[in-house]
Amino acid sequence: MIWIFLLLLIAFAVLAYVAGRALAVRRSRGAKSHSRPGQHGLYALSWVGAPALAMLIAASVFSTSIEQQMMRAGAPDSVAQLEPFRREAFFADARLVGAGQEARQIWPAPYAEDLPAEGRRAHRIAATLNWGGGVAALIAAVLGGLFVFTRIRPDLRARNKVEGWITGVLFACSAVAVLTTLGIIFSLVIDSLRFFSMVPITEFLFGTKWSPQIAIRADQVGSSGAFGAVPLFAGTFLIMAIAMAVAAPIGLFSAVYLSEYSGKKTRAMVKPALEVLAGVPTVVYGFFAALTVGPALRVFFNGIGDMLIGGPLNGLGIYLSLVQNQMALVAGAVMGIMLIPFVSSLSDDILNAVPQSLRDGSYAMGATKSETIKKVLLPAALPGVAGALLLAVSRAIGETMIVTMAAGLAAKLTLNPLETVTTVTVQIVTLLTGDQEFNSPKTLAAFGLGLTLFVVTLLLNIVAMRIVQAYREQYD
Amino acid sequence: MKSRIFRAPEGSSTGGASEAATLSTAPAVGAHASAPLGPIKIAARDVSVFYGEKQALFDVSLEIPDKTVTALIGPSGCGKSTFLRTMNRMNDTIPGTRVTGRIEMDGEDINDRKIDPVLLRAQVGMVFQKPNPFPKSIYENVAYGPKIHGLASTKGEMDEIVQKSLKRAGLWDEVADRLHSPGTGLSGGQQQRLVIARAIAVEPEVILMDEPCSALDPIATAKIEELIDELRERYCIVIVTHSMAQAARVSQRTAFFHMGKLVETGDTEEIFTNPRERRTLDYITGRFG
Ligand SMILES: Nc1ncnc2c1ncn2[C@@H]1O[C@H](COP(=O)(O)OP(=O)(O)OP(=O)(O)O)[C@@H](O)[C@H]1O
Ligand SMILES: [Mg+2]
Secondary structure (H helix, E strand, O other), rough: OOOHHHHHHHHHHHHHHHHHHHHHHHHOOOOOOOOOOOHHHHHHHHHHHHEEEEEEEEHHHHHHHHHHHHHHOOOOHHHOOOHHHHHHHHHHHHHHHHOOOOOOOOOOHHHHHHHHHOOOOOOOHHHHHHHHHHHHHHHHHHHHHHHHHHHHOOOHHHHHHHHHHHHHHHHHHHHHHHHHHHHHHHHHHHHHHHHHHHOHHHHHHHHHOOEOOOOOOOOOOOOEEEEEHHHHHHHHHHHHHHHHHHHHHHHHHHHHHHHOOHHHHHHHHHHHHHHHHHOOOOHHHHHHHHHHHHHHHHHHHHHHHHHHHOOOOOHHHHHHHOEEEEOOOHHHHHHHHHHHHHHHHHHHOOOOOOOOHHHHHHHHHHOOHHHHHHHHHHHHHHHHHHHHHHHHHHHHOOOOOOHHHHHHHHHHHHOOOOOOOOOHHHHHHHHHHHOOOOHHHHHHHHHHHHHHHHHHHHHHHHHHHHHHHHHHHHHO | OOHHHHHHHHHOOOOEEEEEEHHOOOOOOOOOOOOOOEEEEEEEEEEEEEEOOOEEEEEEEEEOOOOOOOEEEEOOOOOOHHHHHHOOOOOOOOOOOOEEEEEEEOOOEEEOOOOOOOHHHHHHHEEEEOOOOOOOOOHHHHHHHHHHHHOOOOHHHHHHHHHHHHHHHHOHHHHHHHOOHHHHHHHHHHHHHHHHHHHHHHOOOOOEEOOOOOOOHHHHHHHHHHHHHHHHOOOOEEEOOOOHHHHHHHOEEEEEEEEEEEEEEEEEEHHHHHOOHOOOOOOOOOOOO
């Protein structure tokens, strides 16, 4: 149904363009026109298209609530007096029946006999609304067209107006991105506030015990709920630190190699390869960590442990021989591998931005390549590289998949890389998957964690961007 | 004599407004053509340079005396910078470059396998067209070379080297109270004198300068020219310049390049007043270039 209207509208718009053009040509005969005919055509098109589009969007936004109002208003008494959630369930079924589908629920209640009649009514309402929206859009298009055709004159500044429309469309698109972000922040803040009204913020920020299970029934044991996020932050930090310990040196050195040592051919091959690596989905790294690296490291540590047992380091041996597949080291190391291309690609750009004249100056002083790199290039590039590393850190903090698969779920407060740990992101996932009750602190805790994570990564990114930017300006 | 040297560039179209300003503000350095030339410091024999397939220099043979300023002139793209870079083997740092022929410094072939380009460059300093101080302090900039080559064993020795170099480069009085502020914060002319100080801090024997004044205003240019004239007493200096007036003012020997070939070389006074080749005359009088 909606398609017919859309096609009609497109036809209208094309017609408006052609007509606007022709009209402009006719009316400007003899006189010199301010804008070219095509611009008049576009101007006419925008006045036909935009109101109709606005009308369609408004119709689709408001039709749901109007439809609900109408369903409620015309419902028979037996339905109207139901509890709200039963009533809405009934209406939902009525809509299905009206559209010729099976009802979802079984209705033993007396009002079940109203279902067929209510279904027909739902169908009528939906059709009316559809038609109403479409017709309103068409009317808007026609009105817009009538308005614009009276205005097409040789001295109309159609060019400027069309430019204005284009600016508007572009602005609207960028506004969508910004507004969505604002909306996300807003909902994060609101739900976090609800969470902090149930769990004191001090407990959340400074508590050292994380066990979000809450007894749903009074007779459940061992699940009182504790929301101290410190173990999560510690786990996040631990894994991030391991990841950066892998990614920072390797990424940086490979960038130095790429930009200073490798020949053109090597560079042409290695750089795209690195960038492809950056595109591998994190879940792939995740199962590489869980199924390959984890078991390999466990075998390695167990082996060392077995050798140590009975010797002077007996305790350490026993500990090592019991190490599990899942540990912070695995997740961190694999995450570090994931970040290498990111770090090296950014650092490579930054090293390349260091002017050749500095290299020449250093070589001309009799410095060797590595002296030049160590004493001139790296110090010059340092702020930029620091920015790149901070961006990598904020990615490491936000990374979820690898940690979920390779680090375990237990919230332990430890800095031992051989233990299983869990991170903020992983806890958000576990809190929000599966059955949940929306008002329990357990679910809302996810928003508290999300907000904290958001603030931390935002700050990191701002600092990193500032540094990278300041560094760029230095050589302009 | 001096007026005769200046006559050619002044009558030529190369002498623009800034050039004229330089002439009038320039100190009386001038070319002491009659001063005795030192012994031959560098001798190039049949030097050719190839960038990949493209040949940029064709069999250039040139002798460069010590304690003298030798100017390389010629139209853009004729190979002046390329020739300059053969003398400290900076062409080695450009991938795909090949140099043939012999370049002798004090009778020794600098392209010999025995010669380490890194050590050679400590003996042959270079100053570039655009001042390129490192993004470090003034002090660190000058101390860069001595540190790399281990010329100072104590902080006091290093301080001395830095001070001596800055003084010789005529910059000491201007920066003595801010040795530890960034070198990039100086003016263009000061930066250029800073990199000259950086170059002479390692006690080189030769200083190569590739259009050292082309990014500077007339007053800064005059300062550098004065400095070059002073440095001549200790070093062998080779300078590339596009300004005929500058070549006439600071150099005692001039070599004119055209299309990768050395066309003519001789005493500056000779070249500017009485060139042997038609092309040289055309170039210095601004008829092409
Ligand atoms: N790195 C390079 N790769 C390839 N060709 C080069 C390179 N450097 C210079 N050339 C070429 O070699 C020739 C000589 O260049 P060179 O820079 O020596 O000229 P120049 O006399 O210094 O010119 P200018 O006065 O403009 O500085 C030019 O044709 C130039 O295009
Ligand atoms: Mg040049």
